[in-house]
Amino acid sequence: MKKKNKRLLNILVYLMLFTIGCLILLMNLRDNLVFFYSPSEVFQKNLDPTNKIRVGGMVKKTSLKKEVKKIKGRSLEQISFVITDFNNEIKVSYIGILPDLFKEGQGVVVEGFITSNGMFNAKTVLAKHDENYMPPEIKDIKSIKENNNGI
Amino acid sequence: MVSEIGFLFLTIVLVISSFSFFQLLISGTNYSTDFFNQIKLSNLIFVLTLFSFICLTYSFAISDFTLNVIASNSNSQLPIIYKLTGVWGNHEGSILLWLLVMTFFGFIFSKNNLASHYFKNDVLKIQNSLCFLITSFIVFTSNPFEKTYPPPVEGGDLNPLLQDPGLVIHPPFLYIGYVGFSIIYSISVAGLSNQKKELFIDVLKPWVFISWIFLTCGIGLGSWWAYYELGWGGFWFWDPVENASLLPWLTASALLHTIVIAAKKKILINWTIILSILTFVLSLLGTFLVRSGVLVSVHAFANDPKRGVYILLLLALISFFGIFKYLKNYDGPTNPKQIHMISREGMISLNNIFMLSLTFTILLGTIYPLFSSVLFNSKISVGAPFFNSILMPVMLPFAVGMIIGPYVKWGKDDLFLIFKRVQTLLILFFFISLLVWYLNYKDPILSIIFIILGSWIIASSLFEIFQFINIKKRIFNIPKKIFAQVLAHMGIGLLIIGATGSTVMKKEKIQFQEIGESIKIKNYDVKFLGIKKVEGPNYLSQMGIFNIKNNNKTVKILKPEKRFYNSGKQVTTEAAIYSTLLGDLYIAIGDVHQNKKQYTTRIWFNPFTIWIWIGVFFLALGGLFSFFNSLARKK
Structure with missing residues (x-):
């Protein structure tokens, strides 16, 4: 009987350790989540500008602009373009090199922060390995759009 | 014509391997009621799959655009080496390669003299059944021999990112690693129904090591390729696809530590079996994640959800079969001997706990977005910060264990x-x-x-x-x-x-660099000499020429490129890297500015990367x- 109790206690201790571990993990996970929104959702939800988010959609045609800026003595390229989900659009600014597969009229996902004036400050522009690939989120948007057109 | 023969071979493989599958359903792992000699079946399956694979390779070599995969993933202008490796540069072909490796492992195992004839038969019955499942997957959802009508005059192209020596060898290595775990699964599950569990550990051991070696190299090669080909200056991005390969690697690493005790002390044998099954299931899960496109991944390739469902079914079937066999044959702890905390066994157990915690954590981070999109309908991604914040604190005790472990004696210390x-x-x-x-x-x-x-x-x-x-x-x-x-x-x-x-x-500098301008990074002086237009076999390249000076002495001329592929309108970045033992100087070149004099350049100094x-x-x-x-x- 005593041995059995000891074993039960052991199991309980392990379970508790496991639960604590999981809780720590989930807390940590929650702090590091990056939510994905479409441009429409960005406007609907009042988003916190301090949270890093991802916005995905299509790059609006002829919206890509590049200009050179001097920042800390180095000349950098300030890139701006517009992401649209065909209902709403958001202007994105980005400093750096665009990925090779970035093209106007194609899908893109940017990661960064909303600024107070409603622009998006991208820290990363995500590239895809495959020109045929489209993030599922954008596919959804596209199919909704196509359906709407059908009606 | 050749492609029809190739498909015929594949169909025969499907039929023959189904014998093993139905045999397994009817008689389980019981040799006495077998109709077929599984050893001969496995050899036949291997040879036929090989023929089928050769047929596909031949079709790629002659650019037979009547085949769908070739029409969309190859091109007559491609250098011959990329035509051949294009076989696994697409989903269908790469799954055929997967099958080839799987049958090859069965073939090699059938030549193994260590196992008894009886045991070999059992193992191969399971292995052949696995081959059946994969073959059915190929035939029904991803047939590389599918025709396209009308055949195009010219094919699309092999994704230019894959036209690279790193990608020539990366998939075969990774697959040999992944699929090698199939034979480990087969041996373990067959070993379960054998009377003496201790006996098969010795048979299992070399297979664990060989698969682990290939998986290690495969991951290493993939990471190396990502480092120099993507032009992002990093080597690991905690992307779902990368994590998918890391998961079985972690459990396999736990397995190869445990199997040492299992073979030496005849303890933890049940645990070894569980790890073996888990490792193969995680390999399959990796394939599911990569091939189904359920996760938003930077590496994701175009894919078809139907395939995802099929792989998920295979995954469920294979894991349930393993678990079912395990529970059915569970006869209590193999050896009730206590393991002392302070002993080599204890240290290896600790290693296992760490490895599995890491596996669990990475698995959670990788598939959490899936749950979240199903349960809460919110689309999220878990980025590198999560994995780094978990990995770093875990690494400390892990490293200490690694340092002390080898100095601890067996038994009790x-x-x-x-x-x-x-x-x-x-x-x-x-x-x-x-x-x-x-x-x-x-x-x-x-x-x-x-x-x-x-x-x-x-x-x-x-x-x-x-x-x-x-x-x-x-x-x-x-x-x-x-x-x-x-x-x-x-x-x-x-x-x-x-x-x-x-x-x-790492140090990073992004800027517009004028021709003739120098940028200082670490103790290097990077001078932009000019731009050269180079014509490759199937691309045009804009090659930047940079002079690298260290303490006023020229050490290297670096030539990063931006390639414009003729066929697919696609552009790739070819970074140029100057490696030393202390660090890599890494340059990627971007677009030209409107004034035609300045180019975006990205220069990194990545310390110790070569290590x-x-x-x-x-x-x-x-x-x-x-x-x-x-x-x-x-x-």
């Missing part, structure tokens, strides 16, 4: 005795830490901690060998297994140093020593 054994080492650690601090004091504290940790692991591994030499007074008589363990642990040490250097300590690849090499070498050791022991 005493803390004081261990301390006495390593006291010289501790003094050594003190001086190493001072040295590392002195050399890197300007860098972030985190990087110093981890570089010290990496150096400790390397030092303790070397110390282990020296200690051995001192005692025995014979220099060349280091047992293979010690040597293997030392090499592998040094590999991890090097990996930690390399990874720390190229993440925490990552050397570390992977050490790991593989250690695995190789263990492999030969496990073979030699049995003769």
Whole structure:
């Protein structure tokens, strides 16, 4: 009987350790989540500008602009373009090199922060390995759009 | 014509392997009621799959655009080497390669003299059944021999990112690793129904090592390719696809530690079996994640959800079969002997706990977005910060265990005795830490901690060998297994140093650089000399020429490129890298500015990056020593 109790206690201790571990993990996970929104959702939800988010959609045609800026003595390229989900659009600014597969009229996902004036400050522009690939989120948007057109 | 024959071979494979599958359903792993000789079946399956694969390769070589995969993934302008490797540059072909490797493992196993005829038959029955499942997947959802009508005059193109030597060898290595775990699964599940579980551990051992070596190299090659081909300056992005390959690697690493105890002490045998099954299931899960497109991944390729469902079904079937067999044959703990915490067994158990915690964590981070999109309908992604924040604290106790572990004796040991054994080492650690601090004091504290940790692991591994030499007074008589363990642990040490250097300590400069302008980074002077237009076999390249000076002496001319592929309108970045033992100078060139004089350039200095690849090499070498050791022991 005593041995059995000891074993039960052991199991309980392990379970508790496991639960604590999981809780720590989930807390940590929650702090590091990056939510994905479409441009429409960005406007609907009042988003916190301090949270890093991802916005995905299509790059609006002829919206890509590049200009050179001097920042800390180095000349950098300030890139701006517009992401649209065909209902709403958001202007994105980005400093750096665009990925090779970035093209106007194609899908893109940017990661960064909303600024107070409603622009998006991208820290990363995500590239895809495959020109045929489209993030599922954008596919959804596209199919909704196509359906709407059908009606 | 050839492609029809190829498909015919594949269909025959499907039919023949179904014999094994139905046999398994009817009689389970019971040899006496078998209609077929599974050994002969497995050989036949291998030869036919090989023929089928050759037919597909031939079709790629002659650019037979009547086939769908070739029409969309190859091109008559492609250099012949990329035509051939284009076979696995697409989903259908790569799954056929997967099947080929799987049947090949069955074939090699059938030539294994260690297992009894009876046991071999059992193992191959399961292996052939697995081949049946994969073949059905190919035939019904991803047939590489599917025709397209009307056939195009010219094909699309092999994704230019894949037109690279790194990608020529990366998938075969990765697949040999992944699929090698199928034979481990088969041996373990077949071993369950055998009377004596201890017997099959020795049969299992070499297969664990060989698969692990290939998976290690496969991941290493993939990471190396991502490093120089993507032009992002990093080597690991915590992307779902990368994590998918890391999961079975972690459990396999746990497995190859455990199997050493299992073979030596005849304990933890049930645990070994569980790990074997888990490892193969995770390999399949990896395939599911990569091929189904359920996760938003930077690496994701275009894919079809139907395939995802099918793989998920296979995954469920294979894991339930493994679990079912395990529960059915569970006969209580194999050996009720207690394991002492302070003993080699205890240390290896600790290693397993760490490895599995890591696996669980990475799995959670990888598939959490899936749950979240199903349960809460919110689309999220879990980024590198999560994985880094978990990995870093876990690495500390893990490294300490790695350092002490090899100095702990089997059976039962005493803390004081261990301390006495390593006291010289501790003094050594003190001086190493001072040295590392002195050399890197300007860098972030985190990087110093981890570089010290990496150096400790390397030092303790070397110390282990020296200690051995001192005692025995014979220099060349280091047992293979010690040597293997030392090499592998040094590999991890090097990996930690390399990874720390190229993440925490890296320096990045992005700018518009004018021709003739110099940029200073670290102690290098990067001068932009000019741009050259180069014509490749199937692309046009804009090649930047950079002169690298170190202390006013030219050390290297770097030529990063931006390639414009003729066929697919796609552009790739070819980074140029100057590697030294202290760090890599890495240049990627971007677009030209409107004034035609300035180009966007991205220059990184990634300290110690080369040690990552050397570390992977050490790991593989250690695995190789263990492999030969496990073979030699049995003769």
